[in-house]
Amino acid sequence: MSLKTAIVTGAARGIGLATTKLLLREGWRVAMIDLDADELAAAATMEDVLPLPCDISDEGQIAAMTARVAAWSGRIDGLVNNAGIADFRPLDQTDHATWRRIMATNLDGVFLTSQAVIPHLKKAGGAIVNIASISGLRASTLRVAYGTSKAAVIHLTRQQAVELGEHGIRANCVAPGPVDTKLALAVHSPAIRAAYHDAIPLNRYGTEAEIAEAITFLLSDRASYITGQILAADGGFDAAGVGLP
Numbered sequence: 001m002s003l004k005t006a007i008v009t010g011a012a013r014g015i016g017l018a019t020t021k022l023l024l025r026e027g028w029r030v031a032m033i034d035l036d037a038d039e040l041a042a043a044a045t046m047e048d049v050l051p052l053p054c055d056i057s058d059e060g061q062i063a064a065m066t067a068r069v070a071a072w073s074g075r076i077d078g079l080v081n082n083a084g085i086a087d088f089r090p091l092d093q094t095d096h097a098t099w100r101r102i103m104a105t106n107l108d109g110v111f112l113t114s115q116a117v118i119p120h121l122k123k124a125g126g127a128i129v130n131i132a133s134i135s136g137l138r139a140s141t142l143r144v145a146y147g148t149s150k151a152a153v154i155h156l157t158r159q160q161a162v163e164l165g166e167h168g169i170r171a172n173c174v175a176p177g178p179v180d181t182k183l184a185l186a187v188h189s190p191a192i193r194a195a196y197h198d199a200i201p202l203n204r205y206g207t208e209a210e211i212a213e214a215i216t217f218l219l220s221d222r223a224s225y226i227t228g229q230i231l232a233a234d235g236g237f238d239a240a241g242v243g244l245p
């Protein structure tokens with residue numbers, strides 16, 4: 001029997017790369033999708049991976065990518081919508097171009113990639129895991145576009161779970177707390193880092209590997225009766241309810 005196949009977007013680095021490595025260890029084949037072709041080529045050194053450069057905000061590129069994956073594996077059992085971008089600025093400095101740029105990747109990208117892959121998931125009875133953020137669960141300053149895009153991903157996950165259940169497809173969401181990736185390093189000022197440290201009951205950032213565990217569990221058959229759920233992998237941040245700058 002052929003190995004189960006997952007598509008992981010934003011797989012060239014960070015949480016997506018850690019998830020790819022864990023899925024491989026658990027016996028999946030992984031189509032690694034990323035906008036950054038060079039970083040993807042450098043990262044995709046493992047067996048049982050198919051690296052495919054693709055911009056998940058572009059419907060045509062997504063269609064071509066999905067067809068390539070289906071031809072490679074003959075089946076698509078899992079989709080991890082992980083690719084995302086961040087922009088931390090206040091409401092009065094967020095122009096429409098910035099808003100659209102964030103929505104195009106973080107929200108449209110999840111919608112469009114899912115739409116393309118769902119017909120394959122229906123055949124396999126597969127699963128979707130969308131990556132949101134604690135910024136989508138709790139409002140704070142500086143995150144108007146990013147936080148709104150992630151809140152929309154949370155609701156889109158619930159829509160997918162409700163509409164796709166009859167096809168045996170599960171859809172869940174992981175909402176990570178802060179993790180030291182390239183994305184976070186670009187937007188987390190020293191003040192934000194200190195505030196996170198104080199606001200998180202475990203008093204530290206998460207690791208890429210810790211987020212990958214949550215994603216891989218929800219994608220796997222071990223979560224076979226779990227759908228429509230939002231799992232905050234956040235060191236207790238959401239439970240504590242402390243505000244952030």
Ligand code: NAD
Pocket residue numbers: 009010011012013014015016033034035036054055056057082083084085086105109131132133134175176177178179180181182183184
């Ligand atoms: P990262 O920047 O290290 O990795 C993101 C990857 O997505 C990059 O390789 C990038 O090239 C790719 N990407 C960006 N736009 C793309 C596009 N249009 N098409 C295809 N690929 C694209 O960031 P990360 O921290 O690993 O982020 C992964 C996900 O986790 C994101 O959705 C992010 O919002 C979410 N998240 C991260 C944190 C954190 O603190 N790092 C916290 C909460 C949520």
